[in-house]
Amino acid sequence: MTDEGPRSIAPADGTAADTQGIKIVGFLCNWCSYGGADTAGVCRFKQPTDLRVVRIPCTGRMDPLFIAKSLIYGVDGVLVSGCHPRDCHYAVGNFYARRRMEAFKAFLPFMGIDTRRFKYTWVSASEGQQWQKVVTEFSEQIHELGPNPGVRRQTGENSKVSTGLR
Template sequence: MTETTNWEPKIIAFLCNWCSYAGADLAGVSRFQYPPNIRIVRVPCSGRVSENMIMSALKSGADGILVSGCHPGDCHYISGNYFARRRFALLSNLLDFIGIESGRVNFSWVSASEGEQFAEVVQSVTERVKALGPATRLVKKIDALETELLIA
């Protein structure tokens, strides 16, 4: 298949509206290049991102996940990212524990003024995910098409 040669990862990025999303905006306005592999989901706070969302993205075939919020101390809602930090620490350890490659699910802090840093984060996350190859673990597959081809 051509997939192996031309494969480009799809990375779902959950970005906090108040910082990383604005950081992505700034990167664009400032013309900092970053790989087009990310699909951005704007969330009100990194504390809003639940484990269900992350796992759901993995299940639906995301090759990588990036959750990015405000630096500790900078949360628009005072403490959202502090709670998120505890939750993500446990989640990323648990995913590692069951054998999900480290680097599939990434977390970062990027503020609204860090356009260049945002581009760097996306660059490095994309490189990591590329190095890992397409996601296979916890990716749900339905072979409707294959069955159809068999019939046809």
């Protein structure tokens, strides 16, 4: 691939054109949501194009640190999707994942990261319509929030925020 500079990834009809270059990372379980996204594609349901999909074997593989790393380095949104609870291909993977992601979701804002940039959901392989809905809604939400500034790379003038700790 040649480097042609920034290219528009927005659809030609102008939707989401004002926040070009928004990047959303999707972590989809191989057995349900990845299939669901495929179903949506096969059925030709219109979807936003901001999502980059990473296929994972099961949401049980979902390390909350994947989300942390993405958001710290400036990815605009992270969407995790797997099989519905009690429907996991490996029986219990998504039960573990649910606890981890709930705890992580509650923890994110404490570190100053907007928790609205992270969403997890359950979509089965047959729910193409549902997938379209989830992606569209989440994408809209991220477009509303705008680009994620991430964590400042450079040492700034040490902005002093007092917590009264010391």
